[in-house]
Amino acid sequence: MTAPVIGVLALQGDVREHLVALAAADAVARPVRRPEELAEADGLVIPGGESTTISKLAVLFGLMEPLRARVRAGMPVYGTCAGMIMLADKILDPRSGQETVGGIDMIVRRNAFGRQNESFEAAVEVKGISGDPVEGVFIRAPWVESVGASAEVLAEHGGHIVAVRQGNALATSFHPELTGDHRVHRLFTDMVRASRRGESL
Ligand code: GLN
Numbered sequence: 001m002t003a004p005v006i007g008v009l010a011l012q013g014d015v016r017e018h019l020v021a022l023a024a025a026d027a028v029a030r031p032v033r034r035p036e037e038l039a040e041a042d043g044l045v046i047p048g049g050e051s052t053t054i055s056k057l058a059v060l061f062g063l064m065e066p067l068r069a070r071v072r073a074g075m076p077v078y079g080t081c082a083g084m085i086m087l088a089d090k091i092l093d094p095r096s097g098q099e100t101v102g103g104i105d106m107i108v109r110r111n112a113f114g115r116q117n118e119s120f121e122a123a124v125e126v127k128g129i130s131g132d133p134v135e136g137v138f139i140r141a142p143w144v145e146s147v148g149a150s151a152e153v154l155a156e157h158g159g160h161i162v163a164v165r166q167g168n169a170l171a172t173s174f175h176p177e178l179t180g181d182h183r184v185h186r187l188f189t190d191m192v193r194a195s196r197r198g199e200s201l
Contacts, residue, residue, distance in 0.1 A: 004192040007041030009067075012051020013082060018185075019176040025185040026063040027192065032045055037067045043076035043168075043192035046083030048139065048175050051110065054082055064099060067076035071103040076168040076195050078188040081084055083166075085110055085142050090133035100179035103169040105148030112143040112160070113173070124174065125161055129183050136162065136174035144175055161186045 003026055008018045010031035022029035022045065032038050044067075046054070058064045071077055071087075079087040086101050088108035114118075119140065124131035136157060146163035147153060153161035155172070162173040168191060176184035195200035 003028045004042040007044045009046045012053045013047035016043045021177045021185040024182045025189040027189045046079040046086045048081035049084035051085035052098045067101045075194045078170045087171045104166045107145040108142045113141045135179045137178045141173040
């Protein structure tokens, strides 16, 4: 089978780093700014950045409803940091006009780990990733306050949930695209491959 096409939502944020990490994980990686580009993708990454900005631009670019429809239909999707916020069914402290795509039954608290100058790195054990812990880069990172019954917690840091999966939707508070360790992107690429075969991983 040919390599899966994985889009990176390219409205704002660290798009380029995800494109590089996905290519390293043997996917065909493409920026997505228009509904037609979304339609051509087998899976999608929503990058880190600023979730309010990404949300507003998604509405402006006519992508919010197509995104919700694809996620509802089971398209594999991976959100990092601001992307995690975009995948939350509920945000604890939304800014005015801030909407989410949803897809994961979780409540997320924005900027929970503190401000930009309180950003940090920590080793994180992630369920489903074998070998050494993942180096978690946390930049004004959210955490997950609580998850519903259908969401699985994949990692915690300091007693807070920082990685979650529900079906084909994956979210991390931290940024594996910044470390050169592509295991999380490989996990996601494997999820996309499985979904193309009509299976779930
Ligand atoms: N705090 C940012 C937000 O609310 C997320 C930060 C990030 O993606 N690195 O969107």
